[in-house]
Amino acid sequence: MSPGRFARQPVKRSSHGHVVDELGRAVIGGEFAAGDILPGDVELAARFKVSRTVLREAMKTLAAKGLVFPRARIGTRVMPRAHWNLFDSDVLSWHFSVGVDEDFLKHLSEIRLALEPYAAALAAERASDADIAQMMRLAVAMGNNDHSAETLAHADLEFHLHLLEASLNPFMRTVGNLIEAALIGVFKLTNPNADRSEIDRVAVTHIRIVEEIRRGDAEGARQAMEDVIRAGQQRLMSDLTVQGRRPS
Template sequence: MDQANKDRSLVSKVMDGLVTGIVEEKYGAILPPQDVLSKEFDVSRTVMREALSMLLARDMLDVRPKIGTRIRPMSDWRMIDEDVVSWRFRAKPDPLFVRDVIEFRSLIEPRASAQAAARGSAADIAALREAFEAFRAIRPNEPGYQEADELFHTRIVIASGNQFFKQMAAIIRGALSTVNPIVNQKEGAWEGAVSARQRVVEAIERRDPKAAEAASLAMIDHTAEEMGSTLSEPPPVRG
């Protein structure tokens, strides 16, 4: 590995470490000075400066004179960035965030399902059926369940043929990683999940956009209902 690649790898490692510290609230509201962080991560100031600049570009940090590097609220982070999506979903979900990701899914997935029914290729729809069968074969407490569900939803947006929807797949996968562990604790959740996804697949296979959109929306609405106790929690008091 040449030096340039080593530096990029080191910057990525430092970024990941910084984000872990941020979501775990290790640093509070203000990051320590660069010198302190460089010693903590055992890297040069150049590497630390590059890592911080990458987080600044993603609207995660804010540099202010005489204050330092402030950690911005997670709601300000640039979510249309796969790294940011992954990092944001590491944090413990709060009720407002859960609400927002469900609302996001309601905007994107039903329309993607309709478009998949209208213009998905035969290969795309076959791949979706394959993903559904793999999902149906796994129980929530078995290895590979989450990955199978993520693949199913990803293949819907791929079948839609919309390049912007495809870019949103990372957010959908992150949303599933947040809601599935909560929903799957409820009795009958797996049977309901299989049935809801089957209706989406069958509508897409019938090339029925309206039915596919309705089935997808019903699937997400069911998740929202199952998450009701979480969503009904009062928002945090802000000072």
């Protein structure tokens, strides 16, 4: 993962990417409700200034994410939320972009609790010495005095993604996209000021995870990861309350 992940300049999207992004946000934001038939190809092509070929490819992408279902002679219907692929990083990012509520953040924390502590336990059993050394470097680096909230969030993300890799479970590696989108989304909601005590706390709690993995203590690693996720959730809700932005 590149060091400038959060700071990088936005990349200009293709016409296809622009349509997918705008329609994805519109569906998740409620502009088009479940059961609605989207406007026809001519209207949407004019709205986005794209060809009908680009538009149809975009619809295929949205259908693959579970947001819409095209039917011949009927049109493209918006699917109920239960059909949306919440493990898709775009779908998760669109939720954060249009606004999430407290239940959504709670559910996101729950799925992380279902996945990451077990990944930490697997890493305690399977991680190589090189993996452990790298995770320790990443955890210690979280205590850098020069961290801003943004660079601390990047360091946190890099650690969690590397731990999923260290589990040596290919399914855990795949859900890394979910964890990445979740952490980036949460970062955008948190207090932009990273104080010294918070930097120290994050470093210490992540070092504890690596120490349990180094000892080969699967249960200890599981518990240490669970504590990190729960503490992060509590900090997020506290930050949103202080900012007057706590979801209802």
